[in-house]
Amino acid sequence: MNFREINCINENILRAIDDMGFESMTQIQEQIIPIALEKKDVIGQSQTGTGKTVAFGIPIIENIDFESEKIQSVIMTPTRELALQVSAEINRLLKYYPSKSVALYGGEEITKQIKRLKDRPCIIVATPGRLMDHIRRRTVKTEYINTVVLDEADEMLSMGFIEDVEEILNEMPNRLITMLFSATMPDRIKNISKTFMNEPAHIKVQSKAMTVDAIDQKYIEISEHEKFEALCRLLDIYQPPLCIIFGRTKRRVDELINGLQLRDYKVEGIHGDMRQEKREKVLEKFKKRHINILVATDVAARGLDISGVTHVINFDLPQEIESYVHRIGRTGRAGNTGISFTFVHPKEMEFLQEIERHTKSKMEKYKNPTGAQAKEAIYLRASDKIVDTITNGKEEQLEKIAKTLLETYDAVDLIASALKIMTKSDKKKAAVRLTGESPLKLSKKYRKFENKNRAGSDKRSYHKKSDNRKNHQEHRNRQDKKNGNEKGNKDKKSVRYDRKRQRSNNE
Known part of the structure; x- marks a missing residue:
């Protein structure tokens, strides 16, 4: 399917796509773009290298009011390298528009990024931690954001960024288009889709x-x-x-x-x-x-x-x-x-x-x-x-x-x-x-x-060990009674319990 077959794509975007050398759409682009252009939430499940950036980039740009000069779209990525690459790809799509995207990521002086934000980009691509910093500083304001993309959401989860992602989504306006892309769908990612997305279409492209x-x-x-x-x-x-x-x-x-x-x-x-x-x-x-x-x-x-x-x-x-x-x-x-x-x-x-x-x-x-x-x-x-x-x-x-x-x-x-x-x-x-x-x-x-026989063997072994420990304990109790030390042992246990409780209180 050719990009020009979707009638509602702006001519500026089509010219940029021609310059990029794309002739036909990938499978995920064919399925994601028409849904996202209708301003509906969507989940795209696919591997890397399937053309996801163009799939979410076109609907994002179509939804931008370039006269407002406000940040209207946020794309979150797990790494600095991916943020830079996605930003570069979005900028190629923005070739015939007056605005460019800006990448925000850790490891770079935040003052340099604040300076770039003064150019009033409409789209920002960011890692979650650095985006949180900018939101707290009010150098990124969320009031006018209408679209959020989570790119490689499962990687953000595995790298420990998912709490930041949830906090950022809580800062966003209620009327929001959300697109989530992930190679896999762990339970935590499913929970995000249930909490922050509105009846999303689930597109799964996988060989x-x-x-x-x-x-x-x-x-x-x-x-x-x-x-x-x-x-x-x-x-x-x-x-x-x-x-x-x-x-x-x-x-x-x-x-x-x-x-x-x-x-x-x-x-x-x-x-x-x-x-x-x-x-x-x-x-x-x-x-x-x-x-x-x-x-x-x-x-x-x-x-x-x-x-x-x-x-x-x-x-x-x-x-x-x-x-x-x-x-x-x-x-x-x-x-x-x-x-x-x-x-x-x-x-x-x-x-x-x-x-x-x-x-x-x-x-x-x-x-x-x-x-x-x-x-x-x-x-x-x-x-x-x-x-x-x-x-x-x-x-x-x-x-x-x-x-x-x-x-x-x-x-x-x-x-x-x-x-x-x-x-x-x-x-x-x-x-x-x-x-x-x-x-x-x-x-x-x-x-x-697991091998069932092995599991059964382990179970028998466990019970055997338990029985041995039980017999050993009974033998010790009989010896304590015989020697008149039962009370002394109880006192020792009490002392150990008190010491343990004291350590817990100190911590």
Whole structure:
């Protein structure tokens, strides 16, 4: 379906969409836009990369009175990066309008944001915590707000922002259009929809498999101490144009950045402890292909929308199974294919199986690449470069030198030496040692299907232990009576109770 088939979309928006290169609507855009244009509340349940921003952006802009110069729409996102990306996308839709959106997020001086707010934006995109700050300062006034969007609501819940979201919604006018977007619908998110939304339409756009079909998912069963060398070999074999590597902790990300830089890879990274200014610079370098490898934690990479990512490598399994979907969703976008590799410790195989069950997809087992395979891939690429150079034309000066060399040396020896120089194969690799991480254990919330026999066995074991404790206690009581110490034991219990009560009062 084409955007122009919806008759009530303003020509200014349609011109902007043409400039953005969109020809037809995605599934969620087809279903959300007509409902939202009727000023009805809507819930959109879909994965990342489905065109949500345009789906809520068009109805927001259609509902703006640009002459009023008041804040009329608020979009809440879980992270700074997503706030910046959503704001940039909204501004592309606003290309032919007199107003632009403003992003408000933590990690940036609030005075700079107050200065931007003086430009009287009609739309703001904000993280919940920073939005609360502005509302309390009255630098963001809620009186004229007519539309609120909660983007990636489940992520705001998992990151602990949901109380702020509820408080912000309580500050909003009663006559409000609310749009909520979430990949999953936990009970707390359902409660928000019941409390703050008016008979919302529920649009669910989800493929049979939760992960993108265009992604070739592979896993490597590997021990902790082998992972770094395996990573380097993968990078040498595939030479990814744009690759994101995920580490579980900030320390892991820092160590991977340092280790890969020592091995001469073009790599930088982002995590929560980095200043926002530095994170933005790193992402800009990655988008412009000045570096081809980005190392990130889950939180720092939330909502990243970078086109052209070809490979995702899960150096560590994510803490939460849902995060796996978000990770590999960075690749295989906009009709392109992608590859994901996941390193799995032998003790983490149960966790991997749960990911497959959750995503309704199977990962292909991939053998740990060898050093010989990596070298062969490097040499093949170097030989391709030589062939390309020959195809693109000759240089007379180099040709003279080549003829002179051929008079003295064998042609095979010359080409082999050239390949060696091009690949720097004689260069000694820097030694890299990472701090070990313990294998992940499957948490209780994922253990839905327990073995009945095991459960029965545990129950019997429990009763047996209870009986032993009971018999032991009865034996002690008999001994106390025999020794005349029953009263003394009661006194001791009273003293312990009094001490416990005293500690409680002090706290």
